[in-house]
Amino acid sequence: MSDAALDVVEFLLTTSVYSDDRTLDENDLPPSVRRVYWTGGADDDGDGGDGRKHAGISRPLSATNSTAREATGVTQPWEAISDLMFTDRDEFSGTITLVEDRLAEQWFVERVDDDRLRENPTLAKHFTTHEEFGDKFDVTHEEAREQNRPIQADRVWIDGLLEEYFDEEEDEEMLDLVEVRAPEEVDMSLEDLVLTDDQENELDKISKAIEHRDYLANIGLREIGKLLFVGPPGTGKTSTAQALAQNMDLPFVEVKLSMITSQYLGETAKNVDKTFEVAKRLSPCILFIDEFDFVAKTRRSDEHAALKRAVNTLLKSIDNISLIEDDVLLIGATNHPDQLDDAAWRRFDEIINFPKPDHNMRADILGVITRTMDIEEFDPQLIADVTQGLTGSDLRMVLREAVLEALTEDRTTLTQQDLLDAVEEFEERDTLKNMDMMGGDHDALVAGGDLGGDGGHSHDHGHDHDHNH
Ligand SMILES: Nc1ncnc2c1ncn2[C@@H]1O[C@H](COP(=O)(O)OP(=O)(O)O)[C@@H](O)[C@H]1O
Numbered sequence: 001m002s003d004a005a006l007d008v009v010e011f012l013l014t015t016s017v018y019s020d021d022r023t024l025d026e027n028d029l030p031p032s033v034r035r036v037y038w039t040g041g042a043d044d045d046g047d048g049g050d051g052r053k054h055a056g057i058s059r060p061l062s063a064t065n066s067t068a069r070e071a072t073g074v075t076q077p078w079e080a081i082s083d084l085m086f087t088d089r090d091e092f093s094g095t096i097t098l099v100e101d102r103l104a105e106q107w108f109v110e111r112v113d114d115d116r117l118r119e120n121p122t123l124a125k126h127f128t129t130h131e132e133f134g135d136k137f138d139v140t141h142e143e144a145r146e147q148n149r150p151i152q153a154d155r156v157w158i159d160g161l162l163e164e165y166f167d168e169e170e171d172e173e174m175l176d177l178v179e180v181r182a183p184e185e186v187d188m189s190l191e192d193l194v195l196t197d198d199q200e201n202e203l204d205k206i207s208k209a210i211e212h213r214d215y216l217a218n219i220g221l222r223e224i225g226k227l228l229f230v231g232p233p234g235t236g237k238t239s240t241a242q243a244l245a246q247n248m249d250l251p252f253v254e255v256k257l258s259m260i261t262s263q264y265l266g267e268t269a270k271n272v273d274k275t276f277e278v279a280k281r282l283s284p285c286i287l288f289i290d291e292f293d294f295v296a297k298t299r300r301s302d303e304h305a306a307l308k309r310a311v312n313t314l315l316k317s318i319d320n321i322s323l324i325e326d327d328v329l330l331i332g333a334t335n336h337p338d339q340l341d342d343a344a345w346r347r348f349d350e351i352i353n354f355p356k357p358d359h360n361m362r363a364d365i366l367g368v369i370t371r372t373m374d375i376e377e378f379d380p381q382l383i384a385d386v387t388q389g390l391t392g393s394d395l396r397m398v399l400r401e402a403v404l405e406a407l408t409e410d411r412t413t414l415t416q417q418d419l420l421d422a423v424e425e426f427e428e429r430d431t432l433k434n435m436d437m438m439g440g441d442h443d444a445l446v447a448g449g450d451l452g453g454d455g456g457h458s459h460d461h462g463h464d465h466d467h468n469h
């Protein structure tokens, strides 16, 4: 029996059990199923009212070829199960149903294991409390629910919410200012990032705080949950915030402060308000405010009154949002800590430093970004030796350069020499910029350009002289 049949039968059982058991809610449905049935956002039936309809999933969930296809990814759902004696299709409505519940359940129980059942809270509850099959599984309903991604993390939920809050015509500029991503759409994970010990500790701390926020609320500890990421461009600030969202299954709301200077200034203060409102509705979520130095810069300079108003609204909103009360983790990021004034610093309870990577980190980053590449005689330590001062983002560019260069020779296997050439290329293109950033190390860096041979460079793995923390 094919997996397709199992997928489709699971889907049919899920819709049928969910339709009957009114104690189940949307967090009991696997994301793939509720995506199909979720309705929300603007009302299009034109019957007046407030133009909104209640977002949610309405019972009964009717299963057709197309809903089954959407939920399971099986292209011919009916064909996959038409041979089974407990299935039926209504030619007129296209509805697919299970006609012999008992047989269908037995068939399913024989083919499903604990791990799979744990991914479907609706069926986990149904089968573990079933009078006949109750002992077959070592799974609990709570376990399955805990493991299931919450509805707030689904794209459909986020879209419904955004539609509800932002009128598309009036608030078009909103789309420039804020971007909301569902965790399923974030393709950055913590495993892809090389972090300093200090960064790891801070992230651990915040994960724990999020996990235990009820406890923190109880003991009255509220001044936590606002982080500021500080460091040069390309050191992983944005990636880390995203990876955190992905790791904890939280929606990622990104505010681009530079967009506040857009031409629609009149509306901006209002939209900043709405953004925070959306973040609260999306909670638990991460609200990421990039280019935070923009705030201080604006307050200092002689700016447009509307711009100042927008920035003041932003600061006020930051004061009024809390991890403990609103379940919103706020992360600010800046490349220019020197430009922040006291008022801006004071709003964050943890500052996390994003230094340029040291020797060992560079070698590790190279390891991560080349994980899926073929490289002959690859020696990341040696590349780390000659890439002093480069950030994670620079290293990515170096690798991209090497890959593209090799492709011009129709090669998909790289060599260590390709990488060394790409480093040299990168340095040449970047000399001016690096002179500024590297200060006294500049000569060493340029000299690194002719390290092609095995010239007497010690592979100094143990310590590092790159930068001062
Ligand atoms: N420490 C790191 N480990 C792995 N990749 C990194 C690291 N730092 C930067 N990168 C990579 O460089 C790119 C740019 O990083 P980004 O997070 O946008 O930097 P920032 O926000 O600090 O400017 C991303 O593709 C990221 O994966």
Ligand SMILES: [Mg+2]
Binding pocket: 237, 238, 239, 290, 333
């Ligand atoms: Mg960034």
